[in-house]
Amino acid sequence: MDHQSERLKYLRLLAREYPNVRAASSEIIHLQAILSLPKGTEHFMSDLHGEAEAFVHILNNASGAVREKVDIVLRDSLPADECARMATLIYYPEEKLEELAEAAPNRAEWYRITLSRLIDICRLCASKYTRAKVRRALPRWNGDIINELLNKNNDIFNKRAYFDTVIASIVETDRAEDFIISMCNLIKRLVVDHLHIVGDIFDRGPRADIIMDMLMEHHSVDIQWGNHDVLWMGAATGSRTCIATVLSNSITYNNLEMIETGYGISLRPLSLFADEVYRNSDVTCFMPKAGTEGSDTPLDRTRAARMHKAIAIIQFKLEGQTIQRNPSFHMDDRLLLDKVDYEAGTVQLPSGVYPLRDCDFPTIDPADPYTLTPEETELMAQLKRSFLRSEKLQRHIRFLYSKGGLYKCFNGNLLFHGCVPMDENGEFLKFSFGGKELSGKALMDWCETVAREGYYARERTDERQFGKDFLWFLWCGRHSPSFGRDHIATFERRLVEDKSTWVEPKNAYYTYYNEDEVCVRILREFGLEGDHCHIVNGHVPVKTKDGESPLKAGGRLIVIDGGFSRAYQSTTGIAGYTLVYDSWGIHITAHEPFPGKRTAIEDNKDILSTSMAFDRSESRIRISETDNGKVLQQTINDLKDLLSAFRRGEIKEDNSDMD
Known part of the structure; x- marks a missing residue:
């Protein structure tokens, strides 16, 4: 079929909705008028990390x-x-x-x-x-x-x-x-016409589930997955590795309310197992961070520390199994349980031999350190069933899949949470998966496809298993797009005293993103060009108190992770950045810590914020200049073609609806 025949076929389909000149011309008038309206306001937020009260307030204001x-x-x-x-x-x-x-x-x-x-x-x-x-x-x-x-x-x-x-x-x-x-x-x-969430809804703060409920009620939202989000997505697939990591993170931040109250996942099996196996074990290294004053007792923290140690050891074992199952991850150097000298109490790391703070591991067999005991296997089976049967969690994760992805191009801006991985020379880093060499946009697209297979592929297929493992890789894998570091030093932070081993080297992207030429190249890779195109990035908190600016490469790239999570605020000095892109341009807002909902209501205390415009338009931006405007203009062009077809007699009008 030639182009003209295909075009005529399409116009006949269009004529079913606009059957005559009157209907088609009326729609043209309507759409052209819409194009002249100011663009709607876009609101960008990132790295919410379960801080529901602050999120709701900034959403409201x-x-x-x-x-x-x-x-x-x-x-x-x-x-x-x-x-x-x-x-x-x-x-x-x-x-x-x-x-x-x-x-x-x-x-x-x-x-x-x-x-x-x-x-x-x-x-x-x-x-x-x-x-x-x-x-x-x-x-x-x-x-x-x-x-x-x-x-x-x-x-x-x-x-x-x-x-x-x-x-x-x-x-x-x-x-x-x-x-x-x-x-x-x-x-x-x-x-606000449209809301963008640039990753990391989960972990650290108390109630990410409340944030998810709010997002599901929002009239127009998209989400770029952060590494903490894909970890929870992996847990919802039933990945034991991701489940163990989610629980370890939650206990670390003394944050079990969301697990048990929010998602209805019982931790009693873990508590009973930990009390039985680790009752007489040293759990000093696994003490959770202190909660708010008066919120926990020494006994509570000790019990939580036992649970933490129990699930952390299981986590290290399951991570080892995942790495062994997937040589394409190139993470064999993170197999550490077999590098431990259990008699000497040391571990062999790539940088040397270090003493361990704790070497009391009753469930580890030094000859077979990555195998779960029968009791650990049963525990993980119970926890897996709980995660799979949590209706609310599954509903939230399906929403993340339906509204989310690793990146999004929207009205000239490229949004992603972590990075576009780069090598030391500033070129897009090449990954080899399944016989394919991938980098840049092709890598991001492939990673997103595999992440979806981890949840949606048929059970007991290779695609499903690899997808589940790959969600863990996206969480903390070497230079993964949502993680952007060489490795995660969870083992070292828990068990090695020497803090030099805690360093998690960043991908070269975080050096090169200060250069305008590199940012322009990244934008071009994703099909975006022009002076008013930007990269909107989350993930790495901006240390404002040390003089760091959220604007990189002369404003070509904006990092909007400024410490929304209370856990980061001592490092950043503020309580987060947000971005607003309205019909006059883009401005970034720095927020002071939220005084709390009760104070906001009783004393009319808003979050103290400082706003700075950095890309102001010379004239008001119209819908005609947006992505939606381009779609509307194409519809107008199609309708004009339909009018011509009516007038030439190629398509007959249906005037049966006219008086």
């Missing part, structure tokens, strides 16, 4: 964008403290509403004034969208009424009384609080 809208509408009529209260109401309407209404001298009048102010703020937020898009964002039960109020025009004399009557009726029928909550949630939805 859109990195300051919500407060900006409040100030634009109200700053000329209200003092700053009143604007702050209004912003807090928008962030937390259910929690803040009763306090503000109770304090008002006239509750009904407060409802009326607050509704009017929220309508004005919401109208500003909705002004960059079509009315159809705003309608789709409205709640079902009161959407028609809100839609009427948003299209209020005080200059239309005949409708002034109508709008006043609508608001008065809302108050009189005791529906004001419901409408206020709906308006607040609508404002937050309209302020």
